[in-house]
């Protein structure tokens with residue numbers, strides 16, 4: 001089968017599509033014929049770290065990718081929830097899934113039936129980014145009527161975050177640049193802050209929660225924006241968010257930092273499915289890239305300018 005792997009080291013690392021052996025599902029896995037996958041910033045950050053540290057032996061070259069949408073073609077001996085022919089979507093992290101390939105094995109607990117009203121392209125880019133937003137709001141205990149500030153509202157995570165927060169009944173203030181004001185407004189944000197117009201973190205406000213998809217900020221830099229007892233949630237994709245999450249575990253701080261480490265669960269995916277099928281959630285596609293052009297998808301993600309998600313079309317004609 002065709003599969004995407006990393007070749008080269010550090011900054012010269014490149015994604016290539018080559019022939020790899022089709023995986024065999026273990027007893028709790030299904031084998032999915034992958035129609036669509038996506039790129040997430042974690043992919044190139046991890047690839048860069050791993051290709052810098054590990055020589056081309058052992059686990060290298062591994063097949064990249066976490067998100068998938070496709071059709072079940074084989075089930076492990078103890079799989080109970082899915083059968084051959086089911087259209088599914090889901091993801092698995094930490095090198096447990098190799099989704100950028102014509103076939104991928106994945107645990108049945110990490111997938112759900114694909115929403116009926118969206119395409120495989122829309123479903124295949126959803127899981128990692130949308131689950132990050134959903135799980136971030138669960139961590140924040142976000143509830144109806146609360147005011148939330150979402151930083152990084154125009155990216156993969158942010159475009160889902162704005163819509164999910166609205167669907168949960170929150171009042172959403174979204175931070176994005178002037179480039180994406182129309183897009184983010186169209187997702188239902190109640191108020192917009194253009195981060196290019198000056199440092200918004202110095203303003204006084206009383207948000208119940210801040211969800212920082214960029215992780216450029218911290219509970220300390222956003223202290224004047226949060227009410228007493230307000231929660232700051234970071235995706236810790238950058239060092240600032242990571243350090244503030246670690247420090248707040250050991251040092252008394254005014255506002256607690258919570259972090260989200262995304263994981264895929266069938267019931268969380270089903271929550272997303274319900275939102276899609278009720279018309280409360282849609283996928284924003286920055287671009288769709290053919291499998292052979294996968295490196296272009298990575299370069300676009302690395303630019304940090306993606307508006308929504310970047311799809312990698314594994315199957316032709318979807």
Ligand SMILES: NC(=O)c1ccc[n+]([C@@H]2O[C@H](COP(=O)([O-])OP(=O)(O)OC[C@H]3O[C@@H](n4cnc5c(N)ncnc54)[C@H](OP(=O)(O)O)[C@@H]3O)[C@@H](O)[C@H]2O)c1
Nearest residue numbers: 041132152154155156157177235237260261262304305306
């Ligand atoms: N912890 C976890 O489990 C987890 C899960 C998923 C993602 N993450 C991390 O979360 C981060 C976001 O992921 P993503 O997929 O949403 O990334 P992304 O799609 O690459 O984000 C790109 C978007 O960020 C916006 N942006 C850039 N700088 C900004 C700023 N200073 N303020 C506000 N918006 C800004 C860009 O808009 P402009 O062009 O207008 O600036 C662009 O639309 C990454 O660091 C990722 O590694 C962590």
